[in-house]
Amino acid sequence: MQLDKLETKISIEDEAWQLLENSILYYQGRPIGTLAAYDASVEALNYDQCFVRDFVSSALLFLIKGRTEIVKNFLEETLKLQPKERALNAYKPGRGLIPASFKVVTNSNGEEYLEADFGEHAIARVTPVDSCLWWLILLRSYIVATNDYEIAYRPEFQTGIKLIMDICLANRFDMYPTLLVPDGACMIDRRMGIYGHPLEIQVLFFAALRVARELLICKGNEEIVEAIDNRLPLLCSHLRQHYWIDIHRLNAVYRFKSEEYGKEAVNLFNIYADSLPYYDLDKWLPKKGGYFAGNVGPSQLDTRFFTLGNLMAVISGLSNETQAEAIMNLIEKRWDDLIGDMPMKICYPALQGEEYRVVTGCDPKNIPWSYHNAGSWPVLMWMLTAAALKTNRLDMARKAIEIAKDKLSEDEWPEYYDGKKGRLIGKQARKYQTWTIAGFLLAKELIEQPANLPLVTFEQLPLEAVSRACEFELNSIERY
Ligand code: GLC
Numbered sequence: 001m002q003l004d005k006l007e008t009k010i011s012i013e014d015e016a017w018q019l020l021e022n023s024i025l026y027y028q029g030r031p032i033g034t035l036a037a038y039d040a041s042v043e044a045l046n047y048d049q050c051f052v053r054d055f056v057s058s059a060l061l062f063l064i065k066g067r068t069e070i071v072k073n074f075l076e077e078t079l080k081l082q083p084k085e086r087a088l089n090a091y092k093p094g095r096g097l098i099p100a101s102f103k104v105v106t107n108s109n110g111e112e113y114l115e116a117d118f119g120e121h122a123i124a125r126v127t128p129v130d131s132c133l134w135w136l137i138l139l140r141s142y143i144v145a146t147n148d149y150e151i152a153y154r155p156e157f158q159t160g161i162k163l164i165m166d167i168c169l170a171n172r173f174d175m176y177p178t179l180l181v182p183d184g185a186c187m188i189d190r191r192m193g194i195y196g197h198p199l200e201i202q203v204l205f206f207a208a209l210r211v212a213r214e215l216l217i218c219k220g221n222e223e224i225v226e227a228i229d230n231r232l233p234l235l236c237s238h239l240r241q242h243y244w245i246d247i248h249r250l251n252a253v254y255r256f257k258s259e260e261y262g263k264e265a266v267n268l269f270n271i272y273a274d275s276l277p278y279y280d281l282d283k284w285l286p287k288k289g290g291y292f293a294g295n296v297g298p299s300q301l302d303t304r305f306f307t308l309g310n311l312m313a314v315i316s317g318l319s320n321e322t323q324a325e326a327i328m329n330l331i332e333k334r335w336d337d338l339i340g341d342m343p344m345k346i347c348y349p350a351l352q353g354e355e356y357r358v359v360t361g362c363d364p365k366n367i368p369w370s371y372h373n374a375g376s377w378p379v380l381m382w383m384l385t386a387a388a389l390k391t392n393r394l395d396m397a398r399k400a401i402e403i404a405k406d407k408l409s410e411d412e413w414p415e416y417y418d419g420k421k422g423r424l425i426g427k428q429a430r431k432y433q434t435w436t437i438a439g440f441l442l443a444k445e446l447i448e449q450p451a452n453l454p455l456v457t458f459e460q461l462p463l464e465a466v467s468r469a470c471e472f473e474l475n476s477i478e479r480y
Pocket of ligand 1: 036051053054186187188189190257
């Protein structure tokens with residue numbers, strides 16, 4: 001019996017590795033990335049391209065396995081695609097952006113070149129803000145894995161990092177330390193009411209600032225480094241304070257006074273408790289659980305739980321230790337809602353009824369409990385595992401992998417699942433989705449070799465820096 005089990009285990013992993021191999025994209029004879037999906041049964045659309053955010057899961061796996069060349073090639077080639085000059089017209093990608101995806105094209109002379117998509121071809125023309133942030137995070141993972149600091153010191157890399165920082169830290173209209181972005185600027189690349197200051201982007205921004213702070217060492221970058229030093233602790237304290245929801249915070253928000261003007265204001269964003277599902281949250285929030293809200297803005301507190309942002313907050317050290325514990329407690333206590341029969345929901349709960357219609361624009365792909373609207377995405381399994389490792393909750397990750405293992409292979413590695421329990425293969429899901437395959441393998445690999453966790457983790461920010469930032473924030477609020 002045990003032998004049978006072992007054999008099945010080995011064959012599922014072997015199958016996954018074989019599929020991952022098949023998805024590798026070659027450019028001028030060298031591996032440079034992986035296709036989003038290798039599913040011949042449906043029209044490819046742009047799934048035959050290499051997506052920057054999707055490739056991160058495969059890349060981390062390749063780094064762990066010592067196959068560093070493909071990651072290096074990817075970093076070098078995508079950097080070449082980054083626009084270095086100001087855009088000539090408003091429909092062109094801005095200086096510093098990294099594309100959402102790219103593909104290899106052959107011209108009439110038989111020469112290959114890369115064609116990038118910065119969202120100008122994407123459905124609904126969404127802007128991939130997360131690409132440049134993931135690119136930086138992956139650059140650091142590559143350096144952690146290889147010790148190849150030389151790559152970051154190369155002039156073209158220093159310029160690339162600087163240009164990303166320029167676009168992130170540019171002068172702007174709002175006065176929050178968070179990053180203002182349009183809807184669908186990240187993994188959720190369709191309209192889902194996440195414009196403004198969505199959690200996923202803020203957490204990736206936090207991690208990317210930390211990478212840039214570590215890697216921007218060349219002379220001439222002092223101003224940017226200073227700007228990062230100003231922004232980073234403020235961003236961290238802003239998210240830890242204003243995005244955090246637990247039962248204590250809910251109580252405070254429930255009894256908030258509104259219409260407060262000036263320096264004594266407690267309800268800084270003028271949140272009206274009636275806009276929140278406080279009865280549901282009262283029931284749903286475990287005593288010792290908590291999480292970061294999906295979005296915060298003027299009279300807005302989006303109380304949906306967004307998985308990528310919360311898990312990456314734990315991994316990157318954005319959450320303090322108590323918050324990290326609380327996030328993991330919440331996942332454990334609300335296992336049926338968040339993990340169900342397939343780890344794990346992209347967000348929770350789904351938008352329904354009138355709210356679904358208004359917020360998604362009646363998007364049939366995002367009907368309640370489907371796709372981005374609370375569908376289940378196996379790729380998130382590696383982030384769950386990394387967060388579990390970081391907080392010593394390995395049992396949770398093991399359980400999640402066990403649930404996914406046989407089903408993923410039987411169902412031919414779908415992109416996502418639908419339903420409240422995640423038991424329906426996504427209505428429009430691709431099969432043989434690369435980040436599903438890589439997410440599963442990476443989760444297994446991290447459990448078996450936890451020493452690889454530093455590929456994606458950072459130390460906590462020094463406490464004094466964050467508390468200084470809190471004081472600063474209070475002072476600055478007084479001023480406005
Ligand atoms: C979908 C997903 C996006 C992913 C892309 C390729 O558009 O929403 O996050 O990068 O597919 O897999």
